[in-house]
Amino acid sequence: MKVGILNGPNLNLLGKREPEIYGHQGFESYLEKLQADFPEHEIQYRQSNVEGELVSALHELAEECEGIIFNPAAFTHTSIALADAAKSIDCPIIEVHLSNVYQRESFRHKSYLSPAAKGVITGLGLKGYELAMRALLG
Ligand code: DQA
Numbered sequence: 684m685k686v687g688i689l690n691g692p693n694l695n696l697l698g699k700r701e702p703e704i705y706g707h708q709g710f711e712s713y714l715e716k717l718q719a720d721f722p723e724h725e726i727q728y729r730q731s732n733v734e735g736e737l738v739s740a741l742h743e744l745a746e747e748c749e750g751i752i753f754n755p756a757a758f759t760h761t762s763i764a765l766a767d768a769a770k771s772i773d774c775p776i777i778e779v780h781l782s783n784v785y786q787r788e789s790f791r792h793k794s795y796l797s798p799a800a801k802g803v804i805t806g807l808g809l810k811g812y813e814l815a816m817r818a819l820l821g
Contacts, residue, residue: 686819687744687774688714688812690730691737691756697781705781706808713809721816734758738768745772750819752812754779759794769799777815780805 693700698709718726729740744751753776758765769776783806784791797803804811
């Protein structure tokens with residue numbers, strides 16, 4: 684199975700960015716381990732800090748993959764364009780957040796994406812991506 688992982692703004696700085704919230708590990712090194720744990724499946728990874736690029740990436744990944752793991756980061760709480768894109772594709776999406784957004788500021792409690800997602804994993808750190816993989820493969 685081919686699975687897409689799409690990360691939104693500032694997640695390119697994972698490991699350096701607010702490590703007390705998001706941890707010390709960068710995404711690339713985590714991805715290597717994740718791919719090694721699922722050798723029979725192909726992971727296609729994309730990251731962008733730009734909303735429109737994320738819209739296009741969702742369209743493209745939906746063509747190429749059978750499932751998408753999506754952390755829209757701050758756009759979760761603001762982007763109708765990303766919510767519309769998620770509703771426009773047939774590919775199942777698992778929404779993942781590293782931090783538990785419900786323990787944080789109230790503006791993080793609203794997700795425009797969740798109604799279009801098959802499921803949501805929040806607060807389990809990078810492990811959330813592995814669990815999302817298992818959910819898609821299961
Ligand atoms: C995040 C949570 C968002 O509220 C925040 O803007 C992020 C990361 C998370 O993975 O916990 O950038 O999506």
